[in-house]
Amino acid sequence: ETGVTQTPRHLVMGMTNKKSLKCEQHLGHNAMYWYKQSAKKPLELMFVYNFKEQTENNSVPSRFSPECPNSSHLFLHLHTLQPEDSALYLCASSQETSGGAETQYFGPGTRLLVL
Amino acid sequence: GENVEQHPSTLSVQEGDSAVIKCTYSDSASNYFPWYKQELGKRPQLIIDIRSNVGEKKDQRIAVTLNKTAKHFSLHITETQPEDSAVYFCAASRDGNKLVFGAGTILRVKS
Numbered sequence A: 001e002t003g004v005t006q007t008p009r010h011l012v013m014g015m016t017n018k019k020s021l022k023c024e025q026h027l028g029h030n031a032m033y034w035y036k037q038s039a040k041k042p043l044e045l046m047f048v049y050n051f052k053e054q055t056e057n058n059s060v061p062s063r064f065s066p067e068c069p070n071s072s073h074l075f076l077h078l079h080t081l082q083p084e085d086s087a088l089y090l091c092a093s094s095q096e097t098s099g100g101a102e103t104q105y106f107g108p109g110t111r112l113l114v115l
Numbered sequence B: 001g002e003n004v005e006q007h008p009s010t011l012s013v014q015e016g017d018s019a020v021i022k023c024t025y026s027d028s029a030s031n032y033f034p035w036y037k038q039e040l041g042k043r044p045q046l047i048i049d050i051r052s053n054v055g056e057k058k059d060q061r062i063a064v065t066l067n068k069t070a071k072h073f074s075l076h077i078t079e080t081q082p083e084d085s086a087v088y089f090c091a092a093s094r095d096g097n098k099l100v101f102g103a104g105t106i107l108r109v110k111s
Helices: none
Strands: A004-008 A010-013 A016-023 A031-037 A044-050 A053-057 A063-068 A073-079 A085-096 A112-115 B002-008 B012-013 B018-027 B032-039 B047-052 B057-061 B062-067 B072-077 B085-091 B105-110
Touching: A004 A085, A010 A016, A016 A031, A016 A085, A031 A063, A031 A073, A044 A063, A044 A073, A053 A063, B002 B085, B012 B018, B018 B085, B018 B105, B032 B062, B047 B057, B047 B062, B072 B085
Parallel strands: A010 A112, B012 B105
Antiparallel strands: A004 A016, A016 A073, A031 A044, A031 A085, A044 A053, A063 A073, A085 A112, B002 B018, B018 B072, B032 B047, B032 B085, B057 B062, B062 B072, B085 B105
16 A cells, blocks of 8 residues: 555444544655544644654544554544544645645545444 | 635636636745645645745646735636546645645536
8 A cells, every 4th residue: 555544434433432543654754644524614633743742732622532653653542422523534644854844645534424 | 823714615617717716824924835636535635835935836737826925825727627626725834734724615617
């Protein structure tokens, strides 16, 4: 696989379930991101990891818990979600340098439905 | 924090015509402005970006212009084709990796 991959591609879960989303980047990047994409709303940045360290938590509820064990893998652990959390969850990666922002490459996303 | 507004929300053009999408941003310290294209059911993909030290950038049929004084930037697509139909997102960033996105523009190219 090349680029940024995400699993699963689709997920249906109840409000009491616990599930995890997985993202893997094969680009040698050092920064990874989680975004939420809801209908008719801008992409919302949720979390940023640089060199495995979380550098941004954009006021995300604690029912979303990220984990970054190494620079290539990023997880989003989900528990006790609400129906309004149903959305497309996109992972992205980039190579951060001292020279400024670099292109973020997105994965295909996980379509989440919370019942 | 940064706020990005994007207009129009939908745009229909005839094949071969030009399309222009505009974004305004609030943080004068923002210095990186990418544009992403997202086709139905697919991931967003970067199509062009511009940094604050440049006023215009062109790549074949796509161009982006930046007006730092007015804090707005625009995407220009010339000679539109049906495969240009997609949702286009602008974004702005001041510190590298924290992108703030606009709400998106649905572009329909009619053949």
